[in-house]
Structure formats: C-alpha cells, structure tokens
Amino acid sequence: MDSKARSVAAALALAVLPVAAAACGTSTSGGPGQSPGSRSSSHSPLPDQSALASAAARIDAHLRRSFPDHYAGVEIDPSRSVVIVYRRPSSALDADLRARFGDVPTRLHDAPHSARELDRLAARLRDDTGYWRERGVSITSLAVRPDGTAVVVGTDDVAKATRELPRRYGRAPLKIIHATPQLPTSPP
Template identity: 40%
Template structure:
C-alpha cells in the first residue's frame, strides 16, 4: 500500500490536499483531438466585461477573449495547445490564494476545452475583488465551494491519523481524498457497509464523508 500527499493546487479536475493512500484521477479533463480539428462544446453563458454573470459565476474581463483552442502535437502525440499558459495562470494564483485567503480558497482547475481556469472558494467579496483585479487579462471563473481546502485538509488529516485505530476496529482505510468540487472527503475501504455505520458517527458534523469501495494497492 502506498501513501501519497495530495497537493492543494490543481484539482485539474480534480483536483487536492490531505493524504491519499491509493488512486489518482486523470488531471487533464480533456480529450485529445487532431491538430486543427474543431472542438465541440456546450456554449458558456454570455460573458460580461468582468464580474458576476447571470448564473452566479464570477469571471474576469479576460474571459471575453477566451476561445476554445485546437490541439497541438508533441512527438506525434496530441496535446492541449493552452496547457502551459493555463498552468502559468494557475501557478500564479494558487500560492497567493492559499496564503492570503486560506479560510475561503478551495481549489483551482484547468478547463482546457474552454481555455480558462476554474477557481472554487467559499463566498468572499475580497477574494473575488483580488482575482478580478490581478487576473483581469486572464480568463478565470470563480464558483462557490462548500468548504475551504484548509477545512477539507483538516478532516482528511484527522482520518489519516486515525488509520491504526480503524484497523483495530476492522476497518481498513485504503484511500483518503479531499474533493473540493463535491465538498466532501472520499474514503475508500473494502467493507463499505461497515465503514458507513462507524465513520460518519465517529467524526460527527462538518465536512461529510463519501464512503466508497477501494481495495489495497500493492506493488
């Protein structure tokens, strides 16, 4: 069984802080296409000059110029053409958001097919004002999160610290994964029914647990 730290940055669809014992989601969230091929995607709500849209999403002024982009090829392998540029935006945003807004910031995700990054945070006027000002030239969308990455990480860390206790109770925890997009902690165990009876009652209110089946990973 392996133990791996989940970073607070780049949910990249996932994703994001805490301890993961097994499992890893595909971070790209994109489907490679041929160079120059058109990309079909559902249209986004009509953008504004920057601010809150009618659907409640906050977006920067740069989203007025964001477009879907074709893929490029590296050594014959299709790659998103905007990968490096979006990475750069996310890497500028994440450390500042984590240090200045730890109580509200949840995650940042690359949405390559729509040429933008998606930021999750608990509602915060000051956070939104910072993003709208400092990232006005980039396309950043801001959506609500139920919990910050600090809250998710604290719950994940507590479960991780209790793994020996749960093993003594016959509950083998093989995966712990904070999910900012869902606002919960995914906990993987072999016996789902038993864990569902014990873990939520033990940890009480706060960040909820999503108990899923996960067998140990061995190498």
C-alpha cells in the same frame, strides 16, 4: 505530500483530463457585478493547457496563502480553457482574483467548505487510520475535493465505513467510495 503539492499536482493532472459537464454547470456565484457562472475575465483563453495549468497552480498557491478561510480549490476545464475557482463567497477574494489574475479566464463557484477545513479533516482521518484498522475499516485513500464539498475516503468496505465513520466524525463532509489498495506494477 503536503496539501499545496497535492493541489498543484491535481491542477496539472486535470489539465489533460476533461472535467465532467455536470461539474461545470452546477452552482456558481460570480463576484459583484457578475452573473452566476460568468467569466471574471474578458480576455481570450490562454493558448495551451500547460499555461492554464501553470496559472491554476499560481492561483491555488496565492489563494491558499491569502484567503485560507474562503478558498476551496481549483479545477481546469480544458474544453473551455478556463480555470474554475471554488471558494466560500467572499467579495474580497473575488476582487483580489480579478486584480491579480485578470488575464486568466476563470469561473467562480461557491463551495460549502474551505480547503483549510477539509485538509484538517483529512489529516484527522489520516491520523486515525490505525484506530480504524483495529476496528476492521481499512482506509485505503484520502483526497480533498477541490470543489469544497467533501473529503473522499477510499475503503474496501463501504457499508461498514458508512456506518462507522459518522459515529466518530459526526456530520463531517465525507464521501465514502470503494477503493482497494493497489501495488505498483513492475516494468516487464
């Protein structure tokens, strides 16, 4: 699955899951003339979560294409009926978002890395899974965080991966978590 499809799938999945309150109340920076964390639109919220998810997918596709060095990702906060857009600060991106998607309630949050940067890092890790397997580190999952903070690396040996991965990737933004491989269950 390519990064665009992953983002769209993530946006749709997030439409039905509440976003943690901590994620909504952290660092933000609005565009010019906006206070941090402010909405970029004064319109009323979209009527349902599927419309919000659809809007998030359109925003994701447009910003990935038009602002690849600044755009990090989107999340949906269903409790507030808002699309959260993570990006490296860019007044051009902010203005474009308001011009093209002014009818979508959004919040802008700063991100340390773009999706492009993190996608490249995730691809490098994916390409290196054989290397790590030979060294006793099983990488069981990889995911790019939509907030632009890290590539999440799932492994069954967090301690070993935490020691070994920085030796190869330096100070790359990695979040190492415990995740064992799972087989799909068969229907009864």
